[in-house]
Amino acid sequence: MAPEFVKGALMEITVNPVDERTAVVQLRGRLDLLVAAEVKQRLVQAVNEGFRLLVVDMSEVSFVDSSGLGALIGGLKATRLAGGDLRLASVGAQAQAILELTTLNRVLRPYPNVAEALQANL
Amino acid sequence: MNRIERQYELSVVPSEGIEQLHTALAAFWNEAGVAPEAQIRFNTAIAEVVANILQYAVGPGDGPIQLRLRSTPARIEARLVDRGRAWERPALATSLPEDWHESGRGLAIAGAILDTLQYRRFRNLNCWRLVLAVRQG
Numbered sequence: 626m627a628p629e630f631v632k633g634a635l636m637e638i639t640v641n642p643v644d645e646r647t648a649v650v651q652l653r654g655r656l657d658l659l660v661a662a663e664v665k666q667r668l669v670q671a672v673n674e675g676f677r678l679l680v681v682d683m684s685e686v687s688f689v690d691s692s693g694l695g696a697l698i699g700g701l702k703a704t705r706l707a708g709g710d711l712r713l714a715s716v717g718a719q720a721q722a723i724l725e726l727t728t729l730n731r732v733l734r735p736y737p738n739v740a741e742a743l744q745a746n747l
Numbered sequence: 748m749n750r751i752e753r754q755y756e757l758s759v760v761p762s763e764g765i766e767q768l769h770t771a772l773a774a775f776w777n778e779a780g781v782a783p784e785a786q787i788r789f790n791t792a793i794a795e796v797v798a799n800i801l802q803y804a805v806g807p808g809d810g811p812i813q814l815r816l817r818s819t820p821a822r823i824e825a826r827l828v829d830r831g832r833a834w835e836r837p838a839l840a841t842s843l844p845e846d847w848h849e850s851g852r853g854l855a856i857a858g859a860i861l862d863t864l865q866y867r868r869f870r871n872l873n874c875w876r877l878v879l880a881v882r883q884g
Contacts, residue, residue: 655769657794698847699849726791727852
């Protein structure tokens with residue numbers, strides 16, 4: 626297996642603190658069954674570290690499948706249990722389509738960009 | 748829109764098979780001239796079916812999954828054939844779970860997008876057929 630083959634299937638996850646209660650989670654790659662467990666674990670870990678509001682920057686997510694949606698739901702549940710919220714920002718066309726199809730856009734509300742997601746009240 | 752048909756093989760190793768699926772779809776759309784919105788819908792549906800095959804049907808030693816993609820002015824069609832274990836009752840008509848469930852949406856999503864989603868067992872083969880009608884204009 627060529628190294629770049631594996632690299633293409635992996636997702637980069639970066640948690641950037643905004644303040645002590647807020648973080649922007651940057652995802653890069655495909656949010657699918659190959660990375661869903663890792664993404665959920667990282668979101669839950671961020672909540673355990675004290676972040677209550679997580680804004681997931683989706684601008685570099687090229688594709689989302691049902692497992693990826695499950696990871697986001699898992700992260701959303703963790704934030705809500707902590708009295709916070711998880712919001713999506715800069716959602717691409719495919720992700721928007723699967724959110725609308727599953728009607729999960731009602732609970733995973735997409736915001737046009739990170740700044741607007743951060744500004745909306747809890 | 749061109750009328751084209753292409754055949755691909757997908758590894759039963761999930762990390763490889765998923766990558767090969769997306770590569771195959773990108774190459775196919777490059778030739779087929781299908782509207783972006785239809786590409787998105789079809790990609791979303793077939794990724795769910797392939798994910799289910801990789802997760803629940805095939806294992807090491809089953810041989811690659813055969814994928815045939817066909818595009819005509821009226822429809823986009825995929826046929827997937829694998830040598831994995833038979834599905835007793837693939838939940839083709841499953842409705843979407845409630846919002847807070849983290850799994851169980853895959854085939855419901857595919858079924859909601861596609862005009863046809865069929866499964867049948869033929870000898871030792873699992874055969875899936877996916878059809879998305881292309882709305883003109």
